[in-house]
Amino acid sequence: MxxxxxxxxxxxxxxxxxxxxxxxxxxxxxxxxxGIIGQSGAGKSTLIRMLNGLEKPSSxxxxxxxxxxxxxxxxxxxxxxxxxxxxxxxFNLLWSRTARANVAFALEIAxxxxxxxxxxxxxxLRLVGLExxxxxxxxxxxxxxxxxxxxxxxxxxxxxxxxxxxxxxxxDPQTTDQILDLLSEINRRLGLTIVLITHEMHVVRRICDxxxxxxxxxxxxxGLVSEVFAAPKQPITRRFIRQTAEEGGxxxxxxxxxxxxxxxxxxxxxxxxxxxxxxxxxxKLGLRANLLQARLIQTxxxxxxxxxxxxxxxxxxxxxAGFLAARGIGVDILREA
Amino acid sequence: MLAEWIxxxxxxxxxxxxxxxxxxxxxxTAMAGAAVFVLGLLLGTALHLTSPGRLLANRPLYWALSTxxxxxxxxxxxxxxxxxxxxxxxxxxxxxxxxxxxxxLIFGAAPFYARLVELAFREVDRGVIEATRAMGGxxxxxxxxxxxxxxxxxxxxxxxxxxxxxxxxTAMAGAIGAGGLGHLAYLEGFQRSRRDVTLAATLAxxxxxxxxxxxxDRLARRLDKR
Numbered sequence: 435m436x437x438x439x440x441x442x443x444x445x446x447x448x449x450x451x452x453x454x455x456x457x458x459x460x461x462x463x464x465x466x467x468x469g470i471i472g473q474s475g476a477g478k479s480t481l482i483r484m485l486n487g488l489e490k491p492s493s494x495x496x497x498x499x500x501x502x503x504x505x506x507x508x509x510x511x512x513x514x515x516x517x518x519x520x521x522x523x524x525f526n527l528l529w530s531r532t533a534r535a536n537v538a539f540a541l542e543i544a545x546x547x548x549x550x551x552x553x554x555x556x557x558x559l560r561l562v563g564l565e566x567x568x569x570x571x572x573x574x575x576x577x578x579x580x581x582x583x584x585x586x587x588x589x590x591x592x593x594x595x596x597x598x599x600x601x602x603x604x605x606d607p608q609t610t611d612q613i614l615d616l617l618s619e620i621n622r623r624l625g626l627t628i629v630l631i632t633h634e635m636h637v638v639r640r641i642c643d644x645x646x647x648x649x650x651x652x653x654x655x656x657g658l659v660s661e662v663f664a665a666p667k668q669p670i671t672r673r674f675i676r677q678t679a680e681e682g683g684x685x686x687x688x689x690x691x692x693x694x695x696x697x698x699x700x701x702x703x704x705x706x707x708x709x710x711x712x713x714x715x716x717x718k719l720g721l722r723a724n725l726l727q728a729r730l731i732q733t734x735x736x737x738x739x740x741x742x743x744x745x746x747x748x749x750x751x752x753x754x755a756g757f758l759a760a761r762g763i764g765v766d767i768l769r770e771a
Numbered sequence: 772m773l774a775e776w777i778x779x780x781x782x783x784x785x786x787x788x789x790x791x792x793x794x795x796x797x798x799x800t801a802m803a804g805a806a807v808f809v810l811g812l813l814l815g816t817a818l819h820l821t822s823p824g825r826l827l828a829n830r831p832l833y834w835a836l837s838t839x840x841x842x843x844x845x846x847x848x849x850x851x852x853x854x855x856x857x858x859x860x861x862x863x864x865x866x867x868x869x870x871x872x873x874x875x876l877i878f879g880a881a882p883f884y885a886r887l888v889e890l891a892f893r894e895v896d897r898g899v900i901e902a903t904r905a906m907g908g909x910x911x912x913x914x915x916x917x918x919x920x921x922x923x924x925x926x927x928x929x930x931x932x933x934x935x936x937x938x939x940x941t942a943m944a945g946a947i948g949a950g951g952l953g954h955l956a957y958l959e960g961f962q963r964s965r966r967d968v969t970l971a972a973t974l975a976x977x978x979x980x981x982x983x984x985x986x987x988d989r990l991a992r993r994l995d996k997r
Contacts, residue, residue, distance in 0.1 A: 488905060529996055529997050530920045531920075543907050571996040
């Protein structure tokens with residue numbers, strides 16, 4: 435869907451050369467939710483704006499659905515943008531227009547006739563759960579409702595790609611989760627590709643399939659969320675993981691220094707049977723295992739259970755992993771020695 | 772009733788010339804105001820779009836437009852009236868009467884309004900413009916569907932201020948032969964020492980200014996959905 439090849443964005447300020455984005459190569463899969471996480475100033479904002487040509491790369495190529503967004507301009511670029519929706523941290527709605535008219539704005543730009551616009555706007559506002567608020571002005575809407583208008587507007591022209599620029603950073607935690615769930619649902623129902631940037635680990639955990647970690651303009655680590663966070667290689671990634679630890683996730687730094695660490699995950703459905711598989715394994719294999727943490731977490735597939743276990747004897751890690759995997763339990767070996 | 776009140780308190784004031792002068796002032800303000808609105812909007816939009824960091828950022832062009840605007844704004848209006856006499860004679864054919872006042876009124880007020888337009892557009896959230904571009908909107912969409920509607924209350928407030936300034940300008944133009952309430956106050960009132968005429972002309976000007984301010988405020992408030 436999206437291929438970035440050796441993409442850089444260089445600024446010159448006061449005689450100094452600043453690389454906002456530095457030689458980034460990245461493949462973003464179609465139909466999935468990909469998160470780009472980084473602290474402010476890491477270059478993620480510049481990177482996401484290259485995907486719809488709001489920023490032009492200084493070098494390298496940005497291919498979106500086969501089109502080079504770095505070289506597209508004029509009418510071609512405007513046409514390409516119709517198929518790339520974008521939502522923003524501060525919503526960026528026109529305050530002079532009602533919710534309905536804000537959504538219609540995207541259709542006006544696409545040249546959709548008035549009669550068609552009307553029906554499409556109703557459908558979109560229903561999709562994002564804003565029935566009854568169609569005639570409200572943005573000033574009369576809450577943050578979450580404004581973002582829903584933003585999402586409806588971004589989806590108006592049936593895009594293949596949705597870009598989310600810190601879309602939940604201005605919202606409270608509860609509203610954040612509602613908006614994230616809406617995005618997740620849209621991804622599943624419409625099958626569109628979502629790329630989001632965030633500095634919040636929680637956002638990546640909750641809805642992303644893939645993640646790329648950015649630091650100082652570079653992508654330092656990327657891959658499936660489950661893999662990257664099971665075995666973080668970079669200090670920055672570990673820092674982000676600690677960020678969720680503070681929100682109740684597991685912090686490997688708190689585990690006993692010796693022995694193996696395993697993270698077991700199971701779907702909430704049938705979770706009881708799977709959870710009992712753990713005690714069964716302990717008895718059958720004659721293990722000594724300590725539970726360090728057990729909790730329920732929200733993932734793109736629904737709620738699931740997570741257990742972190744510590745095995746004082748690391749040689750038992752592989753047999754246990756094999757036993758549990760055979761019963762449909764996800765096993766990440768966080769540490770093997 | 773009004774006529775009785777006038778003859779009692781303002782013995783030298785005759786209603787017909789007062790109404791005629793009021794009409795002339797309104798005519799000059801309205802005609803110049805319409806032209807100033809269009810020209811100021813055009814010039815203000817050009818100033819905004821070419822300013823640094825904007826869609827058509829162009830330093831030399833912005834500098835040229837900005838300097839032109841500042842020069843016309845800096846010239847005191849009474850001097851501008853005199854400076855423009857040859858131009859007025861060439862365009863209007865005369866330097867007397869209400870139409871002869873229009874070129875100077877327009878040249879004096881359009882740059883003023885252009886600055887207010889530029890200021891109003893600068894207050895429009897950049898994020899909204901970015902969102903418009905992200906949706907595939909071009910410059911035309913940005914100007915006509917974002918900048919103008921989003922800045923509408925400020926454009927109306929700016930026009931209110933400009934129209935009130937124009938009423939003042941018409942009075943100065945009146946003193947040198949354009950007609951209107953300024954002419955009445957100066958020639959009939961001051962030069963013939965009829966203070967009541969000056970007073971009546973002043974009251975008429977005040978009434979016009981209050982009405983413009985009232986209507987402008989109301990419209991701006993109605994347009995403001997923030």
